[in-house]
Amino acid sequence: QITLKESGPTLVKPTQTLTLTCTFSGFSLSTSGVGVGWIRQPPGKALEWLALIYWDDDKRYSPSLKSRLTITKDTSKNQVVLTMTNMDPVDTATYYCAHTRYGVHFDYWGQGTLVTVSS
Amino acid sequence: DIQMTQSPSSVSASVGDRVTITCRASQGISSWLAWYQQKPGKAPKLLIYAASSLQSGVPSRFSGSGSGTDFTLTISSLQPEDFATYYCQQANSFPVAFGQGTKVEIK
Numbered sequence: 337q338i339t340l341k342e343s344g345p346t347l348v349k350p351t352q353t354l355t356l357t358c359t360f361s362g363f364s365l366s367t368s369g370v371g372v373g374w375i376r377q378p379p380g381k382a383l384e385w386l387a388l389i390y391w392d393d394d395k396r397y398s399p400s401l402k403s404r405l406t407i408t409k410d411t412s413k414n415q416v417v418l419t420m421t422n423m424d425p426v427d428t429a430t431y432y433c434a435h436t437r438y439g440v441h442f443d444y445w446g447q448g449t450l451v452t453v454s455s
Numbered sequence: 456d457i458q459m460t461q462s463p464s465s466v467s468a469s470v471g472d473r474v475t476i477t478c479r480a481s482q483g484i485s486s487w488l489a490w491y492q493q494k495p496g497k498a499p500k501l502l503i504y505a506a507s508s509l510q511s512g513v514p515s516r517f518s519g520s521g522s523g524t525d526f527t528l529t530i531s532s533l534q535p536e537d538f539a540t541y542y543c544q545q546a547n548s549f550p551v552a553f554g555q556g557t558k559v560e561i562k
Contacts, residue, residue, distance in 0.1 A: 382555045441504040
């Protein structure tokens with residue numbers, strides 16, 4: 337059974353760096369074809385893809401946010417970490433991590449974590 | 456970058472109705488399209504991948520079709536649990552892109 341869960345701060349101040357951790361079980365990020373992505377959703381708005389890391393450490397980023405994002409994995413801990421620098425109130429959103437395999441559609445999602453950016 | 460446009464943005468329907476949602480890609484994506492269902496306060500749920508492949512456990516009243524730039528999600532007989540927001544997503548190339556969503560509401 338594949339599960340994912342996001343963790344991190346619920347409130348960050350403008351200009352601070354956000355660090356989110358996705359802890360998963362039921363699969364290994366060393367298995368060929370497997371990837372973990374991050375997607376966010378501002379309140380009442382649509383989904384926005386942020387980043388994706390594959391089993392072979394191939395990393396992909398949203399071009400509009402690439403300069404602010406870093407995605408890494410710790411295979412031994414079954415974790416993927418996303419950092420986003422220079423946070424702004426417009427970055428207030430629910431952040432999801434999700435599993436993919438042999439493609440770029442996401443078949444398992446975490447429950448999401450709401451991050452509010454406010455001073 | 457590929458842009459995804461869904462229509463309509465919302466639809467009012469009754470239980471038992473047939474509902475069709477369309478998704479258009481700004482350039483051809485072959486059959487690399489996924490559909491998700493999202494209920495309030497919940498994570499999205501994958502319904503369809505590769506344009507027409509039903510994800511395991513998803514009821515057969517959901518179906519997807521299309522290729523190239525034009526795609527359709529059809530709910531053959533709307534059930535009470537189907538009232539939700541639906542998103543398409545192109546999976547052809549990076550960056551990944553989602554549509555703006557279609558809300559299916561009770562008539």
